[in-house]
Every structure is written in C-alpha cells, then in structure tokens.
Amino acid sequence: MANPMQHTAAAPQEIPISRLDVQGHLVGCNDAYLALCGYAREDLVNQPHEMINHPLMPKRVIERMWQTLRSGEPWTAPMMGRDKQGMTFWCNLYVVPLFEGGQLNALGTAYHPMERA
Numbered sequence: 001m002a003n004p005m006q007h008t009a010a011a012p013q014e015i016p017i018s019r020l021d022v023q024g025h026l027v028g029c030n031d032a033y034l035a036l037c038g039y040a041r042e043d044l045v046n047q048p049h050e051m052i053n054h055p056l057m058p059k060r061v062i063e064r065m066w067q068t069l070r071s072g073e074p075w076t077a078p079m080m081g082r083d084k085q086g087m088t089f090w091c092n093l094y095v096v097p098l099f100e101g102g103q104l105n106a107l108g109t110a111y112h113p114m115e116r117a
Helices: 031-037 059-070
Strands: 017-020 026-029 075-082 088-100 103-113
Touching: 017 031, 031 103, 059 075, 059 088, 059 103
Parallel strands: none
Antiparallel strands: 017 026, 017 103, 075 088, 088 103
16 A cells, blocks of 8 residues: 555646835745746845836737726736746736735736737
8 A cells, every 4th residue: 555645746837926115116926936037135125016018918908907907906818928038928817916005006917828829
C-alpha cells in the first residue's frame, strides 16, 4: 500500500499579482509577476502599469477599467500584455479597488495567464 505522505502532487502555480497606487504606478508585486513580464522589480516600482500593456490593447478597455475602479467596483477582462523582450502574453486580469477610511487607496491586481492554444 502506498504511503500517502509520499504523494508528490505538483504545487499550484503562483498567480502574478501587483499593487498599484491610485495613479496606476506599481508599488509592489510578487516574483510570479516579474516572471510574467520579464522585468526586474527595480525596473517596475513607481512606473505606470501601462509599461506592460501591449500597444494594440484598445485604450477604451483601459479607460473602462479606470471608470469601473473609481466607482468602487472590481473589474475583470482579458488583457493583452507585452513583456520586456517584446513577446505578447494574454491574461484574465482581475483588479480590485482597495479602500482605507472610505477613500480609494490602491488597486490590487491578479493576472491569470491564459493557456496557450
């Protein structure tokens, strides 16, 4: 009989996450986020999140995201990004407004990479 303690299931993949200030500048992220976009942490901190947006991503989508977040609602949609090497990636992006004392204080993001076809 197999020992259940020897089960070697793969660990769940870490979800890329970041935290933005209310102007959309990156203030923190995890290592999975750095792996997704190919930048070093020091290259991203205090930079606008648009740095990893793909130039073909419709501006209206980003405008709608900000409109939704400023109303206090979370936002989610497929997002096309571009890493440091210029390679395109797709994610299901989930963004939540973070409040402190009733004021919008920051934004939390989670990038759920889409499976490659």
